[in-house]
Amino acid sequence: MYNNLGPRLILASASPRRKELLKQIGLDFEIIPSAIDETLPSGTAPAVAAVKLAENKALDVASRIKDGIVIAADTVVALDDIILGKPKDEEEAMKMLESLSGRWHRVFTGVAVIDSSLSRKIADCEESRVKFKNLSSSEIENYIKTGEPMDKAGAYGIQGKGALLVEKIEGCYYNIVGLPIFKLSLLLSNFGIRIL
Numbered sequence: 001m002y003n004n005l006g007p008r009l010i011l012a013s014a015s016p017r018r019k020e021l022l023k024q025i026g027l028d029f030e031i032i033p034s035a036i037d038e039t040l041p042s043g044t045a046p047a048v049a050a051v052k053l054a055e056n057k058a059l060d061v062a063s064r065i066k067d068g069i070v071i072a073a074d075t076v077v078a079l080d081d082i083i084l085g086k087p088k089d090e091e092e093a094m095k096m097l098e099s100l101s102g103r104w105h106r107v108f109t110g111v112a113v114i115d116s117s118l119s120r121k122i123a124d125c126e127e128s129r130v131k132f133k134n135l136s137s138s139e140i141e142n143y144i145k146t147g148e149p150m151d152k153a154g155a156y157g158i159q160g161k162g163a164l165l166v167e168k169i170e171g172c173y174y175n176i177v178g179l180p181i182f183k184l185s186l187l188l189s190n191f192g193i194r195i196l
């Protein structure tokens with residue numbers, strides 16, 4: 001593990017995907033989920049929303065700990081400039097999947113890294129593009145029955161059965177899953193954390 005002797009690292013996330021992705025690169029870290037209100041003024045641009053929410057999550061946790069470096073992220077799906085967050089119920093999941101059918105959309109993940117003293121903070125956003133196949137109503141219904149859409153932005157998870165909906169992508173795959181590993185490594189290097 002990288003930081004046995006390095007700074008304490010905290011992932012401010014309840015997302016099992018983010019935990020797995022951070023483990024994938026061999027970092028030793030703790031988890032303290034944030035408890036922020038994730039609503040932003042309507043009309044906020046998707047990239048701005050993703051960065052702002054990531055910053056708010058990181059600040060929330062950083063202000064509750066004595067020492068350490070906090071990592072937080074937020075993922076939004078954007079169809080044109082309309083933000084698709086997590087669906088509140090199956091009906092909304094169906095509407096989201098219908099609107100994504102046969103089209104390209106963008107996935108933005110904002111990432112924030114903040115020192116517990118709040119003296120150093122850095123945030124950035126990664127953008128990927130995703131093209132969905134044309135979905136039939138039975139495909140949408142069957143996908144919703146898997147339960148996969150409910151805790152995910154845009155009502156799908158590319159890392160699961162949602163892969164069956166995705167024709168192609170442009171950009172970082174990990175960004176779509178919720179944590180752009182390469183971008184995060186650049187941010188961490190600004191804090192003197194080099195993983196390789």
Ligand SMILES: Cc1cn([C@H]2C[C@H](O)[C@@H](COP(=O)(O)OP(=O)(O)OP(=O)(O)O)O2)c(=O)[nH]c1=O
Nearest residue numbers: 013014015074075152153156157158176177178
């Ligand atoms: C598009 C897409 C999103 N997602 C997930 C990533 C995020 O977990 C979720 C978007 O919600 P977020 O609010 O970004 O994150 P979260 O509430 O799950 O976790 P936390 O705020 O505690 O960090 O959607 C996938 O898992 N796969 C995908 O293909």
